[in-house]
Amino acid sequence: MTHRVLQSEYLHWAKTRRPVLYPLSGSDVTHFPLDRLPFDIADLELSGASHYRYAPLREAIGAKAGVSPERVVAADGTSMANMLAMAALVAPGDEVLVEAPTYEPLLAVARFLGARVTRFARRAEDGFALDADAVARAVTPATTLIVLTNLHNPSGAYADEQTLRRIGGLGPRVLVDEVYLDAAFEEAPRSAARLGDRFVATASLTKVYGLSGLRCGWILAEPALAEAMWRLNELFGVAQAQPAERLSCLALAHLDEVAAGTRERLERNRGLANAFLASRADLASPPMRHGITAFPRLLSGDPEALDADLRARWETAIVPGRWFEAPDHFRIGVGGPTAALEEGLARLGAALDERR
Ligand SMILES: Cc1ncc(COP(=O)(O)O)c(C=O)c1O
Numbered sequence: 245m246t247h248r249v250l251q252s253e254y255l256h257w258a259k260t261r262r263p264v265l266y267p268l269s270g271s272d273v274t275h276f277p278l279d280r281l282p283f284d285i286a287d288l289e290l291s292g293a294s295h296y297r298y299a300p301l302r303e304a305i306g307a308k309a310g311v312s313p314e315r316v317v318a319a320d321g322t323s324m325a326n327m328l329a330m331a332a333l334v335a336p337g338d339e340v341l342v343e344a345p346t347y348e349p350l351l352a353v354a355r356f357l358g359a360r361v362t363r364f365a366r367r368a369e370d371g372f373a374l375d376a377d378a379v380a381r382a383v384t385p386a387t388t389l390i391v392l393t394n395l396h397n398p399s400g401a402y403a404d405e406q407t408l409r410r411i412g413g414l415g416p417r418v419l420v421d422e423v424y425l426d427a428a429f430e431e432a433p434r435s436a437a438r439l440g441d442r443f444v445a446t447a448s449l450t451k452v453y454g455l456s457g458l459r460c461g462w463i464l465a466e467p468a469l470a471e472a473m474w475r476l477n478e479l480f481g482v483a484q485a486q487p488a489e490r491l492s493c494l495a496l497a498h499l500d501e502v503a504a505g506t507r508e509r510l511e512r513n514r515g516l517a518n519a520f521l522a523s524r525a526d527l528a529s530p531p532m533r534h535g536i537t538a539f540p541r542l543l544s545g546d547p548e549a550l551d552a553d554l555r556a557r558w559e560t561a562i563v564p565g566r567w568f569e570a571p572d573h574f575r576i577g578v579g580g581p582t583a584a585l586e587e588g589l590a591r592l593g594a595a596l597d598e599r600r
Pocket of ligand 1: 271320321322323324347393397421423447448449450451456461
C-alpha cells in the first residue's frame with residue numbers, strides 16, 4: 245500500500261530548529277503575558293457540553309472585524325481558518341491561483357485538496373506589491389479561487405482597497421489571509437471581507453497580538469458560505485476548547501491593552517531594520533513600511549548557508565528564501581524586543597562581513 249505524503253515542509257522545518265537567543269526568524273510580536281488579563285480560573289470552567297458556535301466569541305470577532313456575526317466562523321488559528329475556507333471552496337481538479345512568493349502552507353493546503361495550482365508573480369523589483377494586472381493575466385475561465393496574503397508574507401507589502409477591489413471584480417472568489425493586516429497601523433485597514441461577498445478573509449490573534457498559543461482564529465465570509473464552513477468543521481475540530489473560547493473573548497474585550505505599545509515597538513524596530521538594510525551593500529531591500537517582516541535579497545552567496553552559520557555560531561537565525569520559492573532572499577522578523585533585534589542585526593551584519 246502506498247501513502248500519500250502530504251505536509252507543510254516549511255512548518256516542519258521551522259518547528260524543528262533549535263531555539264536561538266536573538267532570532268530574526270519569527271514573524272509575530274513578543275508574546276502577551278496572560279496574567280495581564282483580568283480573569284479568574286473559575287471563568288474557564290468546563291461547563292458540560294460545548295457551546296455550539298459559541299455566540300459571545302462569534303460576536304466579539306464580528307465586532308472587531310466590523311461584520312455581522314453570521315459572517316464569522318471561528319477556527320483554531322489562521323491555519324485552520326485557511327484549511328476550512330479552502331476546503332469549502334475547492335474541489336479536486338479546481339484551478340486555484342496563488343500568489344508567488346507566498347506562505348507555503350497555503351500552497352500545501354490547496355494541493356492537499358487536489359487543486360490544480362497556478363501562480364501569479366509578486367515581483368521583487370516592485371517591492372512584492374500586489375499587481376491586479378498580473379492577477380488578471382493569470383485568471384482563466386477555470387479559476388475558482390484566488391489566494392493572497394495581506395500584508396504579504398514574506399515581504400510585509402501592503403495591498404490597498406483599490407487593488408483588492410479590482411481583483412474582486414475578476415470573477416473568482418478571493419481568499420485573503422490577513423493574519424498580519426492589523427500591523428499596517430498607518431493605513432487603518434479594513435478586512436477585505438467588507439469589500440463584498442466575493443471575498444473570504446482569514447486572520448487570528450497570533451501575529452500582531454502575540455497570542456499564538458490561544459489559537460483564536462476566524463474566517464469572514466458571506467453568510468451561506470460561513471454556514472457551510474461551520475458545517476464542514478464538524479469533520480475537523482468539531483468544537484474549540486472552551487477555555488480557549490473564553491480567553492479569546494477576554495482578549496478581544498481587552499484588545500487595546502493587549503496591543504498597547506506594539507505599534508511604537510514595531511515602528512522603532514522597523515526603523516532599526518531599515519537603517520541596517522540601507523547600510524548593507526550586500527543586501528537589496530525596499531525599506532519596511534508596514535508589518536513585521538522584510539524579505540531582502542542577498543546579492544551574492546547562499547541564504548541557507550548564511551542561516552546555518554547564524555544558527556551554529558551566532559545564536560541568531562533567519563528564514564531562507566527557499567521556503568518562499570525565492571532562494572536568493574531571506575526573511576527577517578522585527579516583532580521581538582528592541583534590544584534582542586539590535587543584537588540579532590549586529591550578529592547578522594558580522595556574519596555577512598565574514599562572508600565577503
Ligand atoms: C500568512 C500566514 N497565515 C497563517 C499563519 C498561521 O497563523 P496562526 O498561528 O493564526 O495559525 C502564518 C504564520 O506564520 C502566516 O504567516
